[in-house]
Amino acid sequence: MKKLIFILLFSTLIYSSEKVKIKELFENSKKYNGKSVIIEGEAIGEIMGRGKEKWVNIKDVFEDFAIGVVVSEKDAKIIENLGSYKVKGDILRIEGIYNVNCLKHQGERDIHAVRVEIVKKGERYKEEIILKKVILCFLLLIITSFLMTFAHKKEISAKE
């Protein structure tokens, strides 16, 4: 019986969660404050730890909006790639309670995750060196060396 109630409550929570863009959470914060929401975004930077609670910053894939999400240690472990230079972070789908001024976390705007899943695995990519840049730098090096010598000679003759 208890299990049934739990399943019913849980499914109600899922049903009542609304999928929103992170930008929407900032623009219409009063509307979503304290409610269950679903967001999708890239895990970026690092996972920061506070005992069993971990912070993951989730960034919208297309826009410069990011939000801190509090996840459990277990959920944090599923994240393998965190977005940075040359790394595309895992795209996560997070369901949780949105707080504009979280009382538990000194007034921070955050989401307390209930469910975390990976929608798309991130990846590391290699940097390709652009040959044109190498040639340009080499030519500029020759010009600079010439000008440097010329300027030094001129300065010495001016002092004399």
Next chain:
Amino acid sequence: MIPQFSRDDLKGIFHYTGKLIILIGYLLLFPLFIAILYKEWNPALDFIFTSLFSLSIGYLIVSQFPESSDINWRQGMTIASLIWLIYMFLGAIPLYLSGHYKSYMDSCFEAMSALATTGLVLVNDLDHMAHSYNFWRHFMCFIGGQGIILLGLLIFFKGASAFKIYVGEAREEKILPNVVQTSKFIWIVSTCYLIVFTLILGFVNILHGFSPSRGFFHAICLFMAGWDTAGFAVQTQNIVYYHSGLVDLITALIVILGATSFALHYAVWTGKFKEIFENYEFKVFLISIISLTFLCFAGFLKSVKNIDFISGFRIVFYQIISGHTGVGYTNIDPYHFKTYWNDFSLIILTIAMGLGGCSCSTSGGIKILRIGLIFKEIKKEIKGYSYPFSTVIIEKYHHIKDISLSDVQIKTVAIISIMYLVTYLIGGIIGTFLGYPFIHSLFESTSACANVGLSVGITNPDMPGILKITYIIEMWIGRLEFISIFVFIKYLISLRSPE
């Protein structure tokens, strides 16, 4: 008769400008080192290109104007104004090449914001930016906050020329008898704090879960942007990214130290601890922070419901410290201001930004010493009416030594303060003309001109170009405190009209 600029002035101006351009060529080797360290090869090539390009221009100019004679006041001020624009154009090149900016104008905006230690940003997708580009953004804050000229003083300028160009960069105080020694002291203090706080913040970051390499990278960047009251951060979310009260606390301490006069730092470093309690400027600074925090907090609690006292105080105190010191670090987002802060709290924060930090610090704005002196003058005037007409009233204040308030000093203070207020207002009016609410426009304009960097969201890559140019000019003139830029403009006009 007003002395006209002669074309002979050009020789000195171009010679030293060329030298300072060479300097940025060498400064670009620092981010190049970071690029090599993190194996970022394309960014490394961008830094090599920009460095060589700067060196070529610099050496070309020096070869045409090889004589290094003493410079006069006009030349000093013109060099100071001109070099900041040139550094903006050159410093923006690697940023533009990074592909994180919509246009070259946006990267120029960001470069000026870094150099003038403002902290307003137009960068896209900062979270995926290469370490070396990100380091360059923060390193520009460090160069600009310390002063381009101040760095040049260590290398190029000697004798009487040194002081003339030193003043051009909005610094009047000589901490030591010689400006070159003063410059050395400022660099020594800054380097010591850099080492100490990079270690502290680095270890805190590691404790929070950062890798050592990323932890110390974040630490050095946060220090450079905090100490020089710029407010740039490594990630899009600014200080929010760390979700840590401890990081808030350490960065607040760094920015207060950065906004404190180097003259006071010198007194403390030489064992005169009493100066902390006696220094008039520092006392006014603390009183102002406390009273503005109280007022802002009262307004904040009125508009923000469902927040506990500690959390509310953490938010308000950090914004006031950030605004008052001119750093622009924030532990909330622009939408928090827009949605939850009432006009009263925003006006109080705008006032804090407008006032700025201490004189002879890395901070912008009107500066606290000037505000303190205006209050002293008001007190003097009131006293004047209370005593017999023939009474001579002398008002004194303690700033390293006891100083009597003079009419000349008050005149200068009043002129500069008025110019700041007018510029804040002009920027606010332009923003309003372009369709933004007046309070928000005034907030953003004050933030740009006082070199703060807090934003209510107006500053973004899609804002009108005219507003970007307005803020670039505001940041430039705000950093150099008007006079040297007026001299520079007069110089340009005099070149067009023969004597």
